[in-house]
Amino acid sequence: MSDSVQPVFTVAGIRGIENRVMPSADPPLMERAGRAAAEEAFRLTMERPGRVLIVCGPGNNGGDGLVMARRLLQAKREVTVVFDGDLARLPADAAAAYVAWRGAGGKVETELPPPPEEGWALIADALFGIGLERPLTGHYAAWIESLNSFNVPRLAIDIPSGIDADTGKVLGTAFRATHTLTFIALKPGLLTLDGPDHVGNLIVRTLDIDIAEHARPPGHVIDTTLFRDQLKPRLNNSHKGDFGEVGVIGGARGMNGAALLAARAALKLGAGRVLVSLVDERAPSVDLIQPELMLRTPEQVLAQANALAVGPGLGLDERAKAILGEALALERPLVLDADALTLLAQDDDFQRLCHDRSAPTLITPHPGEAGRLLGTDPFAVQHDRVGAAVELSQRYRSLVLLKGCGSVIALPDQRWLINTTGHPGMASGGMGDVLSGLLVALLAQRWPAESALLAATHLHGAAADRLAREGVGPIGLTAGEVCEASRGVFNGWIVQANQNGH
Ligand SMILES: NC(=O)C1=CN([C@@H]2O[C@H](COP(=O)(O)OP(=O)(O)OC[C@H]3O[C@@H](n4cnc5c(N)ncnc54)[C@H](O)[C@@H]3O)[C@@H](O)[C@H]2O)[C@@H](O)CC1
Numbered sequence: 035m036s037d038s039v040q041p042v043f044t045v046a047g048i049r050g051i052e053n054r055v056m057p058s059a060d061p062p063l064m065e066r067a068g069r070a071a072a073e074e075a076f077r078l079t080m081e082r083p084g085r086v087l088i089v090c091g092p093g094n095n096g097g098d099g100l101v102m103a104r105r106l107l108q109a110k111r112e113v114t115v116v117f118d119g120d121l122a123r124l125p126a127d128a129a130a131a132y133v134a135w136r137g138a139g140g141k142v143e144t145e146l147p148p149p150p151e152e153g154w155a156l157i158a159d160a161l162f163g164i165g166l167e168r169p170l171t172g173h174y175a176a177w178i179e180s181l182n183s184f185n186v187p188r189l190a191i192d193i194p195s196g197i198d199a200d201t202g203k204v205l206g207t208a209f210r211a212t213h214t215l216t217f218i219a220l221k222p223g224l225l226t227l228d229g230p231d232h233v234g235n236l237i238v239r240t241l242d243i244d245i246a247e248h249a250r251p252p253g254h255v256i257d258t259t260l261f262r263d264q265l266k267p268r269l270n271n272s273h274k275g276d277f278g279e280v281g282v283i284g285g286a287r288g289m290n291g292a293a294l295l296a297a298r299a300a301l302k303l304g305a306g307r308v309l310v311s312l313v314d315e316r317a318p319s320v321d322l323i324q325p326e327l328m329l330r331t332p333e334q335v336l337a338q339a340n341a342l343a344v345g346p347g348l349g350l351d352e353r354a355k356a357i358l359g360e361a362l363a364l365e366r367p368l369v370l371d372a373d374a375l376t377l378l379a380q381d382d383d384f385q386r387l388c389h390d391r392s393a394p395t396l397i398t399p400h401p402g403e404a405g406r407l408l409g410t411d412p413f414a415v416q417h418d419r420v421g422a423a424v425e426l427s428q429r430y431r432s433l434v435l436l437k438g439c440g441s442v443i444a445l446p447d448q449r450w451l452i453n454t455t456g457h458p459g460m461a462s463g464g465m466g467d468v469l470s471g472l473l474v475a476l477l478a479q480r481w482p483a484e485s486a487l488l489a490a491t492h493l494h495g496a497a498a499d500r501l502a503r504e505g506v507g508p509i510g511l512t513a514g515e516v517c518e519a520s521r522g523v524f525n526g527w528i529v530q531a532n533q534n535g536h
């Protein structure tokens with residue numbers, strides 16, 4: 035894994051690192067964290083003189099806030115600290131931070147005071163970090179609701195209070211930060227589910243810990259360096275046979291568009307030829323918008339394609355089942371999406387076939403489909419997206435993309451990755467079909483399955499991000515537009531990856 039790729043640790047992993055580093059850490063980690071928070075506060079208030087509010091909780095997250103407060107006070111900033119925890123029960127480091135704060139002349143409020151006339155320069159949330167154990171209620175919840183109502187910079191220390199660091203779930207209520215300064219490493223909860231709606235700008239401070247020395251990260255954030263080796267310009271002496279034959283099967287009555295969108299995306303991402311089968315016998319025999327697509331019978335597609343995507347609009351009838359059975363039996367890279375996943379979830383024989391394949395199987399469920407595949411429901415999946423993706427990957431011996439805010443990829447060797455490109459404008463029909471098409475195009479071009487899944491996922495979101503920057507969406511963005519934009523982003527990546535003689 036490249037050094038520049040950002041590691042992601044669960045709470046257990048962060049605790050493991052802390053336990054190894056803390057005994058000999060000089061300066062102590064809490065001093066480092068508080069100092070980093072004070073530096074961030076200076077940066078955010080460079081043009082906002084005035085009083086900083088720091089709300090501190092009953093654990094070490096509160097301790098970070100108290101160190102931050104002392105640093106700011108020593109630099110002659112006006113600071114209001116709110117803390118109503120039980121001093122006798124403060125962890126040792128936080129208790130020391132409290133004593134040092136009082137020793138420096140700092141005062142403590144036990145209620146949230148009204149803002150000064152000119153408003154708070156900054157609000158810092160040091161209530162709860164990775165030690166959050168249950169939903170926030172009572173006065174802590176009320177404080178957070180109140181803090182969220184101020185239209186000033188709001189800095190979360192380590193993680194916005196109320197966000198579960200492992201899952202991104204809001205427990206009760208959660209601080210809505212404009213900035214989050216997180217320590218040691220990223221946590222999944224900052225990147226997936228409700229996390230991205232609460233963290234604002236995300237800044238990581240390692241606290242001078244060389245993470246690689248202490249732990250192997252279980253997860254990473256996806257970026258282009260992870261598949262840069264595949265981003266090669268084509269040789270001049272090329273022909274279409276070099277770039278594979280994609281097969282897409284789906285498009286039952288009323289769903290022709292799903293398969294066509296996937297097929298068009300495959301074409302736009304450079305597949306040598308794209309065969310598509312619409313299982314609706316009354317479907318047109320040519321795509322007049324994209325006549326390059328070759329419309330064929332399912333049998334022809336199954337026989338010819340070197341990589342297959344089965345499922346977009348496939349339907350759930352006997353014919354669909356027969357096609358899925360045949361596709362699973364072929365030892366070629368296979369993307370399963372949409373109806374193919376529903377069929378897979380229902381049938382033990384399909385599951386056995388899937389499990390026994392030696393060619394890669396890539397499944398791309400949304401939380402509903404993932405729930406069916408795991409015999410549970412979308413709520414359980416969303417409750418722990420990383421866990422669900424890893425379990426799916428193990429159960430189906432597949433590479434898994436669990437879609438949604440902060441898409442999670444799980445690989446058969448139990449590694450997982452989180453994607454941070456994309457936006458809510460992508461919550462519209464056909465987006466998943468385009469993703470399947472991008473993915474199968476790379477597989478047909480003989481990319482390794484892992485690189486293909488990472489690249490297609492990252493690309494899909496990056497294309498939508500570029501469009502939004504250009505004023506196309508986010509709201510009202512269509513899947514067809516993402517398909518078009520993916521081509522430009524992808525070619526740009528190839529140029530970039532091959533600059534400077536790489
Ligand atoms: N352990 C360490 O040495 C370091 C910890 N750091 C900071 O410490 C944080 C973790 O500290 P802690 O493990 O003490 O955990 P927290 O400070 O996140 O919270 C734990 C405290 O909150 C209480 N609590 C949990 N959920 C609650 C709820 N819903 N309502 C009311 N009370 C609740 C717990 O009983 C406990 O007293 C990190 O997020 C980070 O900010 C950093 O200073 C770096 C070093």
Ligand SMILES: [K+]
Pocket residue numbers: 095159160161162163190191192193194195
């Ligand atoms: K916090």
